[in-house]
Amino acid sequence: MFEEPEWAEEAPVVADLGSVALRPRTTADSQIKGSKHRQLLATLRALEAASLPQQPPSLPGSDEEDEEEVVQRKKKLPKKVLFASTSPEVKKKRKKKRQKQGPPSSDSKEEEVEKKKCHKGALLGNDFAAEEKRKRKCQKQDPSNPAQPLDNVDQTGSKAWNSSAANDSTKPSPETPCSNPPHTLSRKQWRNRQKNKRRQKNKFRLPQAPEQAPATAAAEETEVPPAPSPDSHGARAEALRARMAQRLDGARFRYLNEQLYSGPSSAAQRLFQEDPEAFLLYHRGFQSQVKKWPLQPVDRIARDLHQRPASLVVADFGCGDCRLASSIRNPVHCFDLASLDPRVTVCDMAQVPLEDESVDVAVFCLSLMGTNIRDFLEEANRVLKPGGLLKVAEVSSRFGDVRTFLGAVTKLGFKVISKDLTNSHFFLFDFQKTGPPRVGPKAQLSGLKLQPCLYKRRHFSYISYF
Numbered sequence: 001m002f003e004e005p006e007w008a009e010e011a012p013v014v015a016d017l018g019s020v021a022l023r024p025r026t027t028a029d030s031q032i033k034g035s036k037h038r039q040l041l042a043t044l045r046a047l048e049a050a051s052l053p054q055q056p057p058s059l060p061g062s063d064e065e066d067e068e069e070v071v072q073r074k075k076k077l078p079k080k081v082l083f084a085s086t087s088p089e090v091k092k093k094r095k096k097k098r099q100k101q102g103p104p105s106s107d108s109k110e111e112e113v114e115k116k117k118c119h120k121g122a123l124l125g126n127d128f129a130a131e132e133k134r135k136r137k138c139q140k141q142d143p144s145n146p147a148q149p150l151d152n153v154d155q156t157g158s159k160a161w162n163s164s165a166a167n168d169s170t171k172p173s174p175e176t177p178c179s180n181p182p183h184t185l186s187r188k189q190w191r192n193r194q195k196n197k198r199r200q201k202n203k204f205r206l207p208q209a210p211e212q213a214p215a216t217a218a219a220e221e222t223e224v225p226p227a228p229s230p231d232s233h234g235a236r237a238e239a240l241r242a243r244m245a246q247r248l249d250g251a252r253f254r255y256l257n258e259q260l261y262s263g264p265s266s267a268a269q270r271l272f273q274e275d276p277e278a279f280l281l282y283h284r285g286f287q288s289q290v291k292k293w294p295l296q297p298v299d300r301i302a303r304d305l306h307q308r309p310a311s312l313v314v315a316d317f318g319c320g321d322c323r324l325a326s327s328i329r330n331p332v333h334c335f336d337l338a339s340l341d342p343r344v345t346v347c348d349m350a351q352v353p354l355e356d357e358s359v360d361v362a363v364f365c366l367s368l369m370g371t372n373i374r375d376f377l378e379e380a381n382r383v384l385k386p387g388g389l390l391k392v393a394e395v396s397s398r399f400g401d402v403r404t405f406l407g408a409v410t411k412l413g414f415k416v417i418s419k420d421l422t423n424s425h426f427f428l429f430d431f432q433k434t435g436p437p438r439v440g441p442k443a444q445l446s447g448l449k450l451q452p453c454l455y456k457r458r459h460f461s462y463i464s465y466f
């Protein structure tokens, strides 16, 4: 259909050539030529009769008009043979006619090329051509075939094929390997046919896909999926997903951390009671940060305690994962807002379930987080035995003025034993309990206001260090 105009242009020329060959001449010259023509026609018919059974199948025509063309082509073929043996005059005339048609030499050359291609195709892959023909035939026969509506174009081929095949018993079956179409088709026609074939092939593939799907799916089921290469889409997607998850965790960690520093401990307690997972997430974030430190304060405290009697009872306020309890031989009471370890007593360290003056050592390792630090230190004073040891380790940059802080602590019934400001990440202070707090509950202890310890958005580093 799509090539109809070209076919229509071509057909009259072919028909005209045929009529020239058959038309008797009326002039004297043409009488001689006419007799020669008759001779030639006789030869032509003989040749035609002889050559038809061996003639390879021509490509299918497009419609009924094409059948006429097939007849014309049959006539044309012997004429070419005829031209080879005809007189120079006739040759001239024929040449004129052919010049009207277009450049014959290039045609014949290209026909040769096409012929060679086709022959090569026959040698290499004519099974494919045969397969295409067979497919077309099947599709035509099968009314349920979804490709059927697209067969309009194909019918130009198969219909003409069938009709010509029906008319001509000498034609080989459609399974016959590639024919020699350039013998009977012009270059344009041959190209059109090729285009048709390609288009048909493309059209057939799409509707055939659903039919082939089950077989493909079955093959896929049995196939072992290839291991994803590092640059595969799956691996990249997985890496991206992991990175996004990591970023999300980081954002949640920063949020929780800020909550712990910016409100009273009661709020922090509620937060973790309502969302125990948040506590895990917070500690994952904390651990990923603190492990990068040159020295973890908890390890420093453990080292200190190793130099003291193992009989001393220790209370770890804000114990986290009980690293201190795991590092020393002393009996340790572990307190935290949530439990990461069976040794933990879950509570707000502003009120621990311990008797007054029951412990020898009270430890706050990076745990003075709420806005009610005074409550924590007063509770430590309560449970510590007289002369008991208070150890505080905090991120160094949280301190605006260390002396103010130390002064405030001493008002709560402690005296400073030692201070270590040498570490790059944290300050460490030792206090001894001197007695109960020396100030009333309403007294302002501004030195206990420490900066919140926040983290850089990207790297989770303590910004308070820089």
Ligand SMILES: C[S@@+](CC[C@H](N)C(=O)[O-])C[C@H]1O[C@@H](n2cnc3c(N)ncnc32)[C@H](O)[C@@H]1O
Pocket: 260, 265, 266, 268, 286, 297, 298, 317, 318, 319, 320, 321, 323, 335, 336, 337, 338, 347, 348, 349, 350, 364, 365, 366, 367, 368, 369, 370
């Ligand atoms: C930064 S972590 C340090 C953990 C552990 N001390 C260490 O150094 O590995 C602070 C811990 O103190 C806990 N914490 C903060 N405020 C608390 C409170 N009011 N009562 C109990 N634990 C608290 C937190 O839940 C957290 O586990």
